Structures are given as structure tokens and as C-alpha cells.
Amino acid sequence: MSEIPISILIGLLTGILTALIAWWILFHCIIPRIHFSSSISKTPTQDDKSGYRYRFKLENAGRRSIIDVELMARLRIKGLLADYPTNWEVINIPLGANGRRYKIPRILPIRRRRVRYIMRLYVNRVNEFREPIYPEHIRRKAEKQSLLLEDILSLGSQATLQIHAFGYDEFSGARKLFISKFYTIHDIKEGPFEEKGLDVQELTIPE
CATH class of the missing domain: 1.20.5 (Single alpha-helices involved in coiled-coils or other helix-helix interfaces)
Known part of the structure; x- marks a missing residue:
């Protein structure tokens, strides 16, 4: 019993x-897993007065799709004002020509569809860089819309850029946050992205 x-x-x-x-x-x-490129690509362009465009790349390395993805780029500058050396200034860098956030309806797993997304950072669409708290040379370039990303990442005692991606797991409906590394000025590489992968194909200068 x-x-x-x-x-x-x-x-x-x-x-x-x-x-x-x-x-x-x-x-x-x-689950979905968004991977970001380890570097920021810098390539020449004629559609920006700075003469360059800056881009990062991402892919869904997971096993399920992620939907309603919202991307934003956050710039953080420490010690911008000498009187407040430990304070951080936070600025959102636009990822679209008409707004600071960019939306992707659906990102399929890379193993199902070999698609990776290349997103552009619109540095010269940030009006905050014209404010008095920024150095004069930054304000002048901002007025002319000729700022380089290197100009911004050279400010203060420390400056970083980080990408945030919010999206929903297509299966569970749970909202997830994916974040990139903290990019610094040393992560900017001149050259386009490789066709397959997330690496920048750096330009070599012939001797």
C-alpha cells in the first residue's frame, strides 16, 4: 500500500x-540575443558637412525573433564643467533623420535569415551642443553642423557612447533590454563593415 x-x-x-x-x-x-559591433565605423560621405558618417552594426544571435525593437544611443560625458568634475551629462544621439529613436518591426535570428542591421549616428542633429556649457569650438562646429564624433568623445574627463535596444520576445511577449559596450573614441575605426559579420574592415594606407 x-x-x-x-x-x-x-x-x-x-x-x-x-x-x-x-x-x-x-x-x-x-531566446533572442542582440549582439553589437565592437567598433564604430567611420566612412566618408557627402551628405554631412563633417565629411563623415558614423555607424554601428547589430544582429540577433539568438534562436527566436524579437519584435517592436526600439533603439537609442546615449552619450555620457563626465566632468564637462570644471566646477562639477564628477557630474555626468547625458545626451541622446539621433539614430534617424527625423528622431532620436529608431524602430525596427522585427529582427529575425541570424541563423534563419542572414540579415544584419547597420545604424547611423546623427551627431549633427543634436541641438544641445550649441548650448553655453559646451566649449566654444564645439558650439561653432555645432552651428555649422560639422561636428565629428571624435570631437564629442574628447570632451570632459571621460566620454562614452552606449546603444540600448528594447524589444519583445516574439514567443513569450516579455520585454527585454539589450545594451552594447561603452564605446570610446578608441573604438572608432575608419572603414566600412565587413559584409558578413560585425567587424569593421579597416582601411589600409599604402606605403
């Missing part, structure tokens, strides 16, 4: 454990 309840208990515990393992795999392993 005692064997029946024990077998039922073992079966119940096994079922619960199996369900927990399946839940863990479903929500922690088979």
Missing part, C-alpha cells in the same frame, strides 16, 4: 522538475 503513494510522489516531483527544466531552457536559452 505504501508503494503507491511513493510512486505517485516520485512521478509528481519528476514532472515538476521536467517542467522547470523546460521553462529554464525556453526562457533563458532559446
